[in-house]
Amino acid sequence: MTADVVSWILLLAIAAYACGGGVDYGAGFWDLLAGGAERGKRPRWLVDHAMAPVWEVNNVWLIFVLILMWTGFPVFFQTVFTALWLPLALAAVGMVLRGAGFALRKPTRRLAARRVYGAVFAIASLLTPFFLGTVIGGVASGRVAPGTTASADAWANTTSIMAGLIAVAATAFLGAVFLSVDARRFDAPDLVRYFRIRAWAGSAALLVLGVIGLTVTDPHASYVHHGLTHGAGLGLLLASLAALAVTAWLVAGPAAGWARYSAVAVVALGIAAWGFAQHPYLVPTSLTVQQGAGASAPLQWMLIVAAVALVLIGPALVVLYRLDTHGALEPLTDEDVDR
Template identity: 40%
Template sequence: MSTAVAVVLLIALVMYAVFGGADFGAGFWDLTAGGPERGAAPRGLVERSIGPVWEADHVWLIFIFVVTWSAFPAAFQSITLTMFVPLAIAAFGIVLRGASFAFRKTVVTVRVRRVFGGLFALSSVLVPFCFGAIAGGIASGHVPAGGEAGDPVGSWLNPTSLVTGGLAVVLAAYLAAVYLVRNARRAGDSALALYFRRRAVVSALAAAAVAVIGFVVLSASAPYVFDRLTSWALPPVVLSVLSGFGALVLLIRGAPRGARVLAVVAVACIILSWGIAQWPYLLPVTTTVSAAAAPSGTLTALLVAVGLLVLIVLPGFVLLYVLDQRRLLPGEGVEDAADRAVDTEAG
């Protein structure tokens, strides 16, 4: 039963990486878009693209935390006691990002709007880095077993954590760029489609480079995970490489729809390979999934709750994403009074 819960948790991690990660990546491109005039068009597309879904995507994160502390309480205690610094930074960044994204649409002065835009973009980079650093710290054995606290600094500021944090940022930027190519094409803006296609190609190459560096670092700092990545978890690793290469080819050839599917597969396989490589450990190499699991009654109740969640909540998510992809949510991303006021002031 603990295995079933662990599989559910891994699937939730994949979903958050694919959907929430793309939202954070859009913030990265907001940060690097340039000045007010040069960056106006890319930022406008970013705002219109993530507006309908940016709040909903964090439901996956809440689900991950609830499942972890309910099903694996001792491991959750160790992780939170050790990683409280990056977790606090990530939580603050999520709140700051959401507030900045909402407020920058309503303020009427250019200066204040730039401040909120900068906070939104910076926090969009900071949050995935912290989550990636936490994953790297867990994989490299910096979280002790038994609900004990580890080093609050070295646990997430170490070579493995820094590389995985950087990989998380680059992968988020890559996913966002691929999605935005498709959105620009749907909007009939060929210039923006080319703009984000170039950035998708660059970020794909950067992700490949960081992943190679990560393998080298893992071989020294996390030998158990590295050995499993090159054996049991090798199939999803190979699938990730092939999908990433296929997405790159399609991006270069101007086929964003197929590239988007392959990009999602590539990123999802990275998360899956990490989960398989750690198995059967929740905290390598001290705490197995079965040893960290809560009593069977708790796990049964949790799986029942997950089943109800799939039946009641998941259809709403599917409907939201379908309406968004079909551009049937006109209330998001439309011009408001603040937009007109800023245009008047700038003119």
Template identity: 35%
Template sequence: MEYDTLVNIAAAIALVGLMAYALLGGADFGGGVWDLFATGSRRNVQRQAIARAMGPVWEANHVWLIFVIVVLFTCFPRGYAPLATAMFIPFHLALVGIMLRGAAFVFRGYLSRPVGRSAGEPPGFWELSFGISSVISPLLLGAAFGAVTAGGIQVTADGTVLTTWPPAWLRPYSLGCGVLALSTCAYLAAVYLTVETEGELREDFRLRAIIAGTATAGLALVVLVLAWRQAPWFFEQLTRPRAWPVLVAGLFFFAASAWAVFSRRYKLSRVFAAAEVVCLLTGWGLAQHPYFCYPDLTLMGSAGPQATIKFLLGALPVGGVVLVPSLWLLFHIFKATSRPVSG
């Protein structure tokens, strides 16, 4: 197999892993957002439903983030090193947030009183830690994502990363991408939770899905305008024939998901919401190709030795034989047989 084909396959595999993390880990982040903003007389039951939905699988979802990182630094070491250097602050803050939210999620189950707390009582320390960390991590990851697409990571011929002020991830377009990522996570979580609840509690999460969906649609338009102004190369790539049909499909699935939420077809809405995220990330990957980080790092220029890529691509099916059935069994045990939570 040709070297460039191997490189493109490795990049596609990393993108698939990113999709899995967005669909599963992103919904976990969104659950933390709604935990932070739980309101009304059913706020405690809302938190209970979120904890029950996340409890068995929240830690397993971050396997996909580890998977993406391993593929990137193994197959694209000359791109991963500048990326990790330029995005050192947002990446590390996001990882600290992931660790803090995990610790808070566990400790509050033993030390806090989320169910026994009265409706008017403010959230405790662990609820706040869990919720705030769930907001910060996807926001920073999305901002880093925006910096990559906007040409904010510039590298000299000898591999030196050029720094600017403000850093690329703090520019309006990048921050817009971060807020869009956060709202998408919140939308996914609300849609997923409508399937795992019933009665008045389901109506609570339906309302949250409508709010988050409306915010996501508005933010997407804002980010497109910012891309036109601050990331013209990426905006131009989005409008080319290889990318825009996929993005139009994502827009269709978003509209279909919103329609399904309004018409209370919740399982259908979950499918459409997931398809929307897959289409958006596919469109991004097609627009970004052939760059690892525009404008100085292409996929070919960032790739490692051919033997290393071949070895990893050969090892992935072996790991998949263990990982995929294990994850399916985990979800089947804790999800397929669980009953919806009622308010």
């Protein structure tokens, strides 16, 4: 029972990182496609101002995921990090390069160096969610059973590649929706239109890739495919589809601010559908939650830690996100400093 509860907390933490971090990765994706220095100046200006206050905080969820894995499910942790160390290492390198590029490009005065740092930030924002998605695909396909050695087949397969593409599409969708709302906050109507179109394009890409991904999981990940097309998994997928349609409608209307919540619901419900489709397995069909769980004492402590985090960290993050979305965390300008 305790192991099941901790496994659902782990899934919740993955969803939180996918939604929070996904917005930032999506902003970097559109930064990559913004064009040259002159053409992309305005979109990149919005990306810098919208991301600056909170872009680092989303890594809290990733750290929580890792702690839950190696403490609560050590067999699962060993299995994943043994068989899929290469895409995980590439994703980790991408996170470091992405953070360095974003932090260094703004204060850099030389245009050539700024372009280099900007390119590093943007390319890493594309590759990092892709490699993380391939890891999820490798797990969902059941190719990383305990004892599996590292190989390209574990993550460079049809299911993994489709999961990576869906992860990129989801981040692009989230980033465009949030940036379209941020453009209203910064009183930039040209960027509202700019990112609204990209939000629609991202939603269309996510829908198409999701349908294709659901199709290819049939022969390559039959257990998860059955879970996604029946019962709770199917219901959550349909709810995610409904949230996608609502987001596409909200982003063009006067209540566009609500599109943020519906966009987050799209991704969160999709991840929940994967969790229900895979239950009770951590790795279908070779490692169940109970088989991969650690000793009962660490699991009980994980519940206590999760409860403490919910009470102490949860409200702080809610306040932080709320202050950011209401424009209360804007960095000081040169004029502010002078005054």
